Amino acid sequence: MSKSDTPERAGLESYQLIDKCFEICTRMLPFLRSELKDEDDCKRIVSILYVLTGFNAVELKCQNGIEAFAGEEEVAVKYDTGKDEAENCIEVPVKKGNTLLACLKFYRKKGDVITDEDEAIARGVGSVISAQLEQNSKDYNARLRAKAELKALQAQINPHFLFNALNTIAAMCRTEPLEARRLLIHLSRHFRAIIQTSPDLIEIHKELENVKSYLEIEKARHGDRIRVEWDIQPNVSFLIPPFTIQPIVENAIKHGLAGKKDGVIVISVKSADSCYQICIKDNGCGMEPEVVKNLITNTDDDKRIGISNVNRRLKEIYGEDHGMVIHSEPGKGTEVIIIVPIRERRQADVIKGRYSR
Structure with missing residues (x-):
């Protein structure tokens, strides 16, 4: 394993990506209030994107006629004819609801490879701007919880979830800086768990901490609609x-x-x-017996996060x-029980990490 493939290196790169994305979002916000109607604000937006994303050039063309550019002019000029642009330029629409307001272009020099991370950052930025423009025209707190799509993808960093x-x-x-800071900490913990998780077994307390971080982010979306109760026996390990x-969950x-x-969700x-x-x-709402059976026997779900x-x-x-044992009845909720046997350690289990105590 090369140094760049180590979990420590992957963890560092993930934290750097989170820091970069958060800085992009926070620095752009003040200049989105004009809804791309102010030329100076548009120039500041592309300057921020050019500096923080690492592209060779960034261009913003608005439907109202405003244009802003930052970066190496020869890179963008080279693609004015459209030749080879698809290979070295990422074009992202900026919308307010269903209305197209502008187009963002992120340029790389000819011959440079546009990576998956480049795609994720560029399209994520477009999503952030579009979402913020829509939020600016509606009640902030209501839209925040109604539109936030937060999904837990446990085996890899999902740029869509990250940017949302x-x-x-x-x-x-x-309006809620302390709450934002608290959620950012939980997001960081969640991603750290993704990166550092062992392929075999982990301590129950680490699993519960990750669940708590996930739930804190989800509660930002659902608000008071969901209450979580914990019943954890002290010193259990x-x-x-x-x-x-x-x-x-x-x-x-x-x-x-x-x-x-x-x-209400009760975790014990x-x-x-x-x-x-x-x-x-x-x-x-509970489930019919046939639904329960399909839930635990289905083989078509994602290998990392499926119930089955x-x-x-x-x-x-x-x-x-x-x-897994599932007790459920329509209209009466669902209970999922997992029994972990206590057994003596065997040498083979110790080597693989497969033991309960």
Whole structure:
């Protein structure tokens, strides 16, 4: 493994990306209030994007006739004819609702490769600007929670989630700076968990901390519609597969509590004579038996975050008798129970990290 492929290096690069994105969002916000109608504000926006994104040039062309440019002029001039532009230029629409207001262009020199990160940053910036322009014309707090799409992708950094989360946080900076800072800390913790997670097992407390960070970000979207209750036995300590609890909580929020104004999720962790019991319970819409069966046996979901995958991993590590148990009834909510057996350490398990105590 090269130095650039180490978890430590990946973690550093991810934090740098988060810092860059957050700085872009916060520095652009004051100049978006004019809704791209002020030429000086437009010039400041492209200057910020040029300095902070690292492209060779950035250009903004508005429908109202305002144009702004920052960077190496010869790079943009070279592509005025449109020749080879697709290979070295990313064009991003800027909208307010369904109305096109402007077009952003991010240029690389001919021969330079536009990376996935370049694409993510450019299109993320366009999404941030479009979202902010729409927010400027409507009630801020209501739009903040109604439009924030925050999804947990546990095995990789998703630029779409990152920019949506940072957009939510950056927008909060204007009226709720302390809350914005708190959510940024939770976002950082969540990404750190993604990067540092072991492929085998992790401590239950680390899993719970990541779930808490995820829930804090989700509650910024849902507000008072969701209440979380914790019942964690003091001093309980054991190992579980990473991202075991979060997909269950995410499923409860997205499906079980969808549309509910007084949703409650109860997360409990307790020990018994020969096992540890994890329970995630909600007061949502519940499910029919056939839906429950499909949920835990489906093989078409994402390998990292699917409910059925959690069930398969539990059985693989702890045995066929220790999969996920789901109790659900339409109109009466859902309860998911995970039993982690307490067993003596064997040398093979210690080497693989597969033991409970």
